[in-house]
Amino acid sequence: MGSSDTSTARWAILGAGGISRDFAAGLRHAQRGRLHAVGARDAAAARAFADEHGADIAGTYDEVIARDDIDAVYIGTVHTTHAELAIAALEAGKGVLCEKPLTATPADTDAVLDVAARTGMPLLEAFKYRFGPFPTALAELIAGGALGAVQRVDAELGFAAAERTGRLFDPAVAGGAILDVGCYPVSLAVGVAAWAGAPVEQAAVVDATGVIGPTGVDETATASLRIGGVDAHVHTSIVEPTPRAARITGDEAVLEIPNAWGSRTASTDTATLRRADGSVETLTFGTVEPMAAEADAVILALLEGRTEVPEMPWVQTRAVARLLADWRAGLG
Template sequence: MTELARWAVLGAGGISGDFVRALPAATLGRLHAVGARDGIRARAFADEHGAPIAGTYDEILARGDVDAVYIGTVHTTHRELALAALAAGKAVLCEKPLGIDVAETEEILVAAQAAGLPLVEAFKYRFGPFADRVRDLVSGDLGEIVEIETAIGFAADRGIRRLFDPSLAGGALLDAGCYPVSLAVGVAAWAGRLDQPFVVSAEGVIGETGVDEDASAVLDLGGVRARVSTSITRALPRTATIRGTRGELTIPNVWGSRAESTDAGEISRPDGTVEPVRTATVSPMAAEADATIRALREGRTEAPEVPWAQTRATARLLADWRAAL
């Protein structure tokens, strides 16, 4: 029996808590250590979740008994921690967005390539049976893909500093808008159409603190038109509609949750018939953890669910969308 990989979680916030609660559902790894900027906070988090090892980021990354790290910290620390983890020989699963801009994203990817280690951007909706089914449908059954429309938005408490503080790379685009953009990029790629994507038009609201609070855009991804919307000041539907010449796939809850992947959609055909699409569910955070360890064991630097070419395209479109505002 293959020994389970040893995970270290960097960051002791809410999303890291969700990750460690999901990790027992993974088949290839287990929680081993917790790192935080404050070693005392790391110890408290480790005790709460049953990790034997705790310390500062540097202390955890210096250990030889850590195989992979999950980065669940604020956006502006992803670069620093990802580069340090790769230099220390660890596989990396990093919360989205990988970098706060194109330059940071590229720097981290180049470092992973040089290190020969897995680096996975943690778009959890990409993992599980339903995501696999969507890829299959887009690559053939729906015909030629012509358009995708999708959104994500919520009314956030303005006291949540990381969302509204520009020094922490706050704003709707990086926190939430990366989801619809990455889905649009994925759909175009699965359809074999992703080529020189660009922002056709964009509009939105820049708040008093200088961050983008609400925005929409039209993207062109090799002939696939994408209409995307995001907000941190109002709720938006969590739906996606993918239109092809042989059918239209509607997914009511395309993003799922941190605890359970999406399992339902339906295809409307040109002849008026409607076909349900149903799959089993999984813990998506456990699935992305296993994808990272699978890549590590197989000597790959990328997970097929989130290829680096798509990470790059998403980062570029987000930057261009923000610039267009």
């Protein structure tokens, strides 16, 4: 891929499930790349997905990763396959955009990041809410002191699954609320703390509670975190809906975000700033297609010879992985 050919970077999607369909739709809005190939465990499923979304090439994971006409891969498979697929793609000279969580364990996360560093290929954990005008402004507000000293983050994300079946409720593929959706509030807390200048490498779980369901996965969970001088309180569930809100409290102002996570098709567009002097400001932002934006960020890193994407640096990916593991362990 030449630097003058930024609009035609060739993407492969690994995994033919629902999140991959959303990525394929989002990629149509990308400025730096297009869908070229689809890989799945079952080659026939890959071919059907490729036909549905207009990809030229289809095959098994190994067949697609081995091709030399692919610049980057998106991994939308179950959590327990992320590490193996990411490492194979990085070793094959591909940039990698991997759905959150990057892996199911801190050790696997470290292993993947080590390969990315060695191969010099870009790797991004796909927290799509980190992309768009709002998260850029959020980082600037916090780093610039608009809230004063950040003291606390409250964030939650949860939904009610229709039934206790499938990957979400299967411990063999690292199902459960914490890894699937709890990673969002944890990653926000880590990001806010980092923007406030806290040493996220020292982040720790202070307290963890939750409910382990009949299939053996965490269905609902709550945790208190300490990240430098920032306290965070996070909640998640896969059996009950929760607000999609977050609240960031500083000693001079509070920022309330009614939909902290945006959606799969539009980034967050509004927040309310409440200052200690009683003034209230409604903040509004333009939106982007966040899956397209994160894909473009990987290709830009590839073009510029960078391994990291600034919206989700590796130090934060490592911190999130440790916190998620400790949160899960804290439930017993």
